[in-house]
Amino acid sequence: MESGSELLLGYLSGYFPILIFIFLALAFGLVTLALSYLVQPKYPESEKLSTYECGSEPFSDSRMPFPVRYYVIAMLFVIFDIEIIFLYPWAVTFDQLGLIGLVEMMIFIGLFVVAYVYAWRKGALEWD
Amino acid sequence: MFETSLRLALTLTQIGVVMGIVLLTVAILTLLERKVLAWMQDRMGPMEVGPYGILQPVADGLKLFFKEDIIPAGANKLLFSLAPILSLVPALIGFAVIPFGPNISVEFFGVEFKPFVISDINIGILYILAFASIGAYGVILAGWSSNSKYSLLGGLRAAAQLISYELNVALSIVGVLLLAGTLSMVKIVEAQGGNWFFGIIPNWFAFALPFPQFVAFVVFYLASVAETNRLPFDLPEAESELVAGFFTEYSGMRFAFFFLAEYANMILVSCVAAVLFFGGWQAPWPFLQFHGSLEHLAWLSGIFWFTIKVYFFLFMFFWIRATLPRLRYDQLMRFGWKVLLPIALGNVVVTSIMAYIFPNS
Numbered sequence: 463m464e465s466g467s468e469l470l471l472g473y474l475s476g477y478f479p480i481l482i483f484i485f486l487a488l489a490f491g492l493v494t495l496a497l498s499y500l501v502q503p504k505y506p507e508s509e510k511l512s513t514y515e516c517g518s519e520p521f522s523d524s525r526m527p528f529p530v531r532y533y534v535i536a537m538l539f540v541i542f543d544i545e546i547i548f549l550y551p552w553a554v555t556f557d558q559l560g561l562i563g564l565v566e567m568m569i570f571i572g573l574f575v576v577a578y579v580y581a582w583r584k585g586a587l588e589w590d
Numbered sequence: 591m592f593e594t595s596l597r598l599a600l601t602l603t604q605i606g607v608v609m610g611i612v613l614l615t616v617a618i619l620t621l622l623e624r625k626v627l628a629w630m631q632d633r634m635g636p637m638e639v640g641p642y643g644i645l646q647p648v649a650d651g652l653k654l655f656f657k658e659d660i661i662p663a664g665a666n667k668l669l670f671s672l673a674p675i676l677s678l679v680p681a682l683i684g685f686a687v688i689p690f691g692p693n694i695s696v697e698f699f700g701v702e703f704k705p706f707v708i709s710d711i712n713i714g715i716l717y718i719l720a721f722a723s724i725g726a727y728g729v730i731l732a733g734w735s736s737n738s739k740y741s742l743l744g745g746l747r748a749a750a751q752l753i754s755y756e757l758n759v760a761l762s763i764v765g766v767l768l769l770a771g772t773l774s775m776v777k778i779v780e781a782q783g784g785n786w787f788f789g790i791i792p793n794w795f796a797f798a799l800p801f802p803q804f805v806a807f808v809v810f811y812l813a814s815v816a817e818t819n820r821l822p823f824d825l826p827e828a829e830s831e832l833v834a835g836f837f838t839e840y841s842g843m844r845f846a847f848f849f850l851a852e853y854a855n856m857i858l859v860s861c862v863a864a865v866l867f868f869g870g871w872q873a874p875w876p877f878l879q880f881h882g883s884l885e886h887l888a889w890l891s892g893i894f895w896f897t898i899k900v901y902f903f904l905f906m907f908f909w910i911r912a913t914l915p916r917l918r919y920d921q922l923m924r925f926g927w928k929v930l931l932p933i934a935l936g937n938v939v940v941t942s943i944m945a946y947i948f949p950n951s
Contacts, residue, residue, distance in 0.1 A: 479601045479709040480686045480717075486605055487682040491675040491847065498655050498843040511663040513738040514838055525734070525742065532750050535923075539753040542931075546760045549938065550716065553767040556945060564946050571939060578931070587927045589920040 534586050545574050596701050604708050608685050616853040617647035623908050630912040651846070659842035662737060669735035674840065674847035677728025680721040681854035687714040688861045689776045691871050691892040706871075706889065707776055714775035715767070718862060719760060722817065725851065726752040732848070733836035744835025747825050747919065751816060754926040755823075758813035761934035762806040765941040766795045766866045769803070779870030794869035800948035801941045807867040809934045811903070814859035816926065818852060821911040825919050860903035864896060871896045 552559070552567050581587060621636065621644065628635030636643035661670055691706030704710065711717060726749055733745015767773060770781040784793045795803045816823035827835030837848045864870055871892035873879035879891035917925065 476709050476711040479605065480683065480711070482598075482601055483605050483683045483686045483708065484679065486602075486609065487679045488675065490609065490682075491678050494655075495671075495675075495843055499659065501656055502658050502842060504658060506660075508663070511660065513662045513664065513736065514740065514833060525737070526739065528742070528746055532746055535750050535754060539757060542757050543753075543760065546757065546764070549761075549764045550767060550773070553764050553942075554771055554773060556768050556942065557771055557949065561946070564942060567942065568939070571935065574935070578935075582928070587924070589923040 531589065538581055538586060541577065542574075545570075545577075593701055596699060597703070600698065600701065600703050601708070604703075604705070605686075608690075608708060609682060612682060612685055612854055612857060613850070615857055616850055617651065619853050619856070619904060620647050620650065620849075622904075623911075626905065626908040627912050630909075654842055654846040657842035659844060660839070662839045664737040665839065666735040666737070669731050670839075671844070673728050673732035673735060674844040674851075675728075676731060677725055677851040678847045678854070680725040680728070681851040681858060684718045684721050684858045685861070687711060687717055687775050688858075688865065689779055689870055690896055691889045693776045693780060694889060706893070710774060710776045713773045715763060715773050715778070715862070715866070718858070719756075719763075722759075722855075722858075723752075723756060725855065726756075728851070729836050732840070736836075736839040738839050740833045740838045741836050744827060744832045744838065747832075748819060748827075748836055751819070751823065751825060751922065751926075754923060755813040755816040755930075758809055758926060758930040758934055759817060761931065761938065762810040762813065763866060764934075764938045765801070765803045765806045768938075768941055768945055769795055769798065769800075775865050775870075779865055779872065782869040782872055785875065789875070792869060792872065792874045794867065794872070796867040801944040803867060803937070803941070805933060806937045806941075807863065809930050809937070810867070811859075811863060811906070813926070813930060814863065815907065815910060816922070818855045818859060818907075820852075820856065820907055822914040822916050823922055824916060825922055856904060856907055857900065860900045860907075861896075863903050864899035868899050869895075870899075 548570065549567070552563060556563065624646070625635040625643075636646040639645040639649045661667055686708045687710070689707040689710070693704065693707070693710070695702050696705050729752065730745045730749040733741045733743075733748065736742070766778065770778045772778060772781070782792075782794045782798065785791060786793055786799060791797050796807045797804065819825075819827060827837070832838070837845060840848060873891060873895050879895070880887040
């Protein structure tokens with residue numbers, strides 16, 4: 463019989479290679495940038511450093527206000543994505559849940575559809 | 591102590607090999623894309639560097655490596671430098687859970703390890719989805735920190751597009767999870783062995799009973815094309831309106847990183863498509879893999895089939911690019927929210943009902 467901490471350790475050991483991978487990928491990025499920095503020419507001048515605006519002088523602030531539509535999309539994404547993630551554990555244990563699990567999830571998906579239809583009818587999905 | 595260090599060395603070797611293969615495949619893809627597009631348009635493609643232009647990726651890479659790295663005036667220097675790495679790292683580490691070949695264990699000086707998957711964690715597909723979402727930060731930070739109007743617009747568009755299609759990717763996978771009953775990539779592939787219909791049709795989830803997930807696969811693939819910002823969904827970097835979108839101001843190696851990330855993401859979604867819907871390393875029919883006296887070479891045919899499938903999906907990327915014109919932005923959003931999402935949701939409902947009526951078939 464394994465103790466709880468041993469179980470946890472065995473479980474976490476699967477993530478150790480991933481941690482190494484993250485460090486290696488980061489190192490690859492940083493080392494390549496550093497090496498490239500050492501060999502590249504550096505001739506900065508004001509024209510070169512100005513932002514690209516089709517040849518004309520940049521005017522006004524670049525961080526301009528943007529349509530509120532993006533926020534609506536982001537909010538809808540958060541809501542729907544959480545609802546979809548709820549489906550994952552249900553899908554994995556589907557065989558053991560039987561009819562109850564199916565019916566309950568159909569009700570849940572029904573609520574999802576109600577929210578979706580509401581967003582559609584309100585015009586949150588329109589883009590013009 | 592010896593065992594731990596040996597295990598570490600094995601893991602490091604594995605990661606090094608996988609990263610090497612991914613970067614090599616990216617190099618091959620940059621050439622292959624230009625060649626495939628050229629052949630479809632009755633051109634030759636790159637021919638100057640090396641025989642038939644096969645050294646073109648080397649020339650491109652060296653050029654970008656030795657190029658001046660410009661940080662535009664007014665840019666947020668820290669975020670500007672950070673963004674390419676933030677976009678590259680998630681694209682690379684997704685490969686940690688992809689099973690490239692059969693799930694076999696090899697004993698090496700008393701240490702048991704699986705040569706064809708870096709880590710078989712039990713939430714494999716969730717891990718890939720999670721890190722794919724982090725890639726969106728790289729894109730939006732690049733757009734915002736550049737202090738350029740084109741970059742900002744490109745970054746915003748990219749972020750909205752990424753999250754919209756992320757939903758469809760997540761939803762189209764549910765059917766597969768339901769049939770496989772697991773989130774582990776290795777177990778999902780193992781669930782797809784064998785054939786049905788008199789041994790003609792492989793038991794891959796795209797074709798398997800009780801409900802073939804082919805429609806889900808189409809949704810997944812289209813959403814993946816959109817998530818990797820490829821044509822016809824490449825609105826974030828639409829040359830004709832936004833110059834180069836969120837990486838307009840990038841040059842040299844940082845530009846190359848965005849390029850690498852995009853191609854690594856293409857390879858990753860092709861791998862995921864092969865694993866989830868087309869049986870990963872499984873051969874379509876038993877006689878197409880090493881068996882009998884050659885049983886010990888089965889891993890070779892496994893890798894062969896996996897590579898074939900991945901390259902087919904990569905070829906599809908180029909094929910779609912050569913065939914279809916770019917969508918308009920409102921069409922793109924409407925397609926994601928009003929067409930793909932209901933289809934994916936309907937697929938979940940039908941699959942679950944079918945799986946309840948015909949369990950374990």
